[in-house]
Amino acid sequence: MIQSGWQQSSEARKVFRMNTRKSEDRSRPARVLSVTSGKGGVGKTHTTVNLGLALVKLGKRVLLLDADIGLANINIMLGFKPASTLLEVVRGGLDIEDVIVHHASGLDIIPATSGVTDMTNLSEEERITLVGAFDNLANKYDFMLVDTGAGIGTNVLYFNEAAEQILVVVDPEPTSITDAYALIKVLSTQCAVKEFDIVVNRAPVGSDGREIFAKLAAATDRFLPVRLSFLGAIADDESVSQAVRRQTPFLELYPSTRASRDISRLAKKVAESPGSRTPKGGVQFFFRALLEQ
Numbered sequence: 001m002i003q004s005g006w007q008q009s010s011e012a013r014k015v016f017r018m019n020t021r022k023s024e025d026r027s028r029p030a031r032v033l034s035v036t037s038g039k040g041g042v043g044k045t046h047t048t049v050n051l052g053l054a055l056v057k058l059g060k061r062v063l064l065l066d067a068d069i070g071l072a073n074i075n076i077m078l079g080f081k082p083a084s085t086l087l088e089v090v091r092g093g094l095d096i097e098d099v100i101v102h103h104a105s106g107l108d109i110i111p112a113t114s115g116v117t118d119m120t121n122l123s124e125e126e127r128i129t130l131v132g133a134f135d136n137l138a139n140k141y142d143f144m145l146v147d148t149g150a151g152i153g154t155n156v157l158y159f160n161e162a163a164e165q166i167l168v169v170v171d172p173e174p175t176s177i178t179d180a181y182a183l184i185k186v187l188s189t190q191c192a193v194k195e196f197d198i199v200v201n202r203a204p205v206g207s208d209g210r211e212i213f214a215k216l217a218a219a220t221d222r223f224l225p226v227r228l229s230f231l232g233a234i235a236d237d238e239s240v241s242q243a244v245r246r247q248t249p250f251l252e253l254y255p256s257t258r259a260s261r262d263i264s265r266l267a268k269k270v271a272e273s274p275g276s277r278t279p280k281g282g283v284q285f286f287f288r289a290l291l292e293q
């Protein structure tokens with residue numbers, strides 16, 4: 001059962017200890033997936049949190065990185081108070097573990113308020129300190145999911161470029177599709193990213209989302225040197241907005257609604273897929289790439 005947990009809860013500490021123990025005998029680097037979109041408000045944060053939770057339910061160790069300083073942060077969605085900031089890690093005294101929130105759900109989170117979005121504005125010395133601190137996270141997780149925020153701002157591009165797999169969330173609105181196209185175009189032309197996984201959120205009743213994917217793919221196939229894959233769709237479901245008010249992930253509150261079934265299917269597909277064709281070496285190298293850009 002999920003509590004609106006804060007890292008001090010005994011349940012959270014128990015899960016954390018379990019995760020730490022599990023981590024000791026696994027050595028494969030985490031797969032780092034960014035969850036991004038051209039247009040805001042299409043469902044990135046819900047997708048990140050619930051996909052993460054569905055992966056936890058599959059026995060995976062998951063770290064969420066909230067790289068979006070916007071209003072509806074992961075900490076609001078999960079109802080916890082942000083922890084310490086990376087500044088305290090940079091200035092010494094705190095360990096990276098002190099910034100990570102161990103939520104009762106089993107998810108670990110680096111909140112946006114930790115200063116993660118300012119990471120690309122650091123001095124050389126601060127960068128070196130942080131790279132070293134993040135190295136301690138190597139092999140502790142199976143997946144890191146990065147909620148990037150929307151659009152083609154520098155921060156969004158940096159986080160996507162450093163990830164090994166990019167999930168672009170679109171909804172059926174025409175502007176969501178044109179803005180996704182614009183983001184894919186910038187990532188492919190400026191950052192040489194060629195592969196994208198598309199998640200269609202808010203798929204209407206009777207639709208499996210493929211026709212929305214097809215609209216985007218028709219445009220990219222014609223004009224851009226990229227490959228799009230259809231990862232899956234999440235139904236438009238009122239349980240999602242109800243979950244927001246309860247500050248609990250919809251998968252936990254309403255595990256058998258359409259949106260929950262969809263996100264569980266998506267997680268299974270992600271977990272069973274071999275991962276990126278161009279693995280970039282896990283959490284450790286994600287932060288190195290980010291800080292060295």
Ligand SMILES: Nc1ncnc2c1ncn2[C@@H]1O[C@H](COP(=O)(O)OP(=O)(O)OP(=O)(O)O)[C@@H](O)[C@H]1O
Pocket residue numbers: 037039040041042043044045046047068070071072149150201202203234235236237238240241244259
């Ligand atoms: N599958 C869905 N069914 C119904 N409503 C949804 C669904 N997904 C998202 N929503 C609605 O859209 C709102 C925005 O979702 P979310 O905060 O995840 O988007 P976002 O892309 O992270 O937004 P931002 O760009 O502002 O960070 C939610 O509060 C919810 O009301």
Ligand SMILES: [Mg+2]
Pocket residue numbers: 044045046068070072073147149
């Ligand atoms: Mg968001």
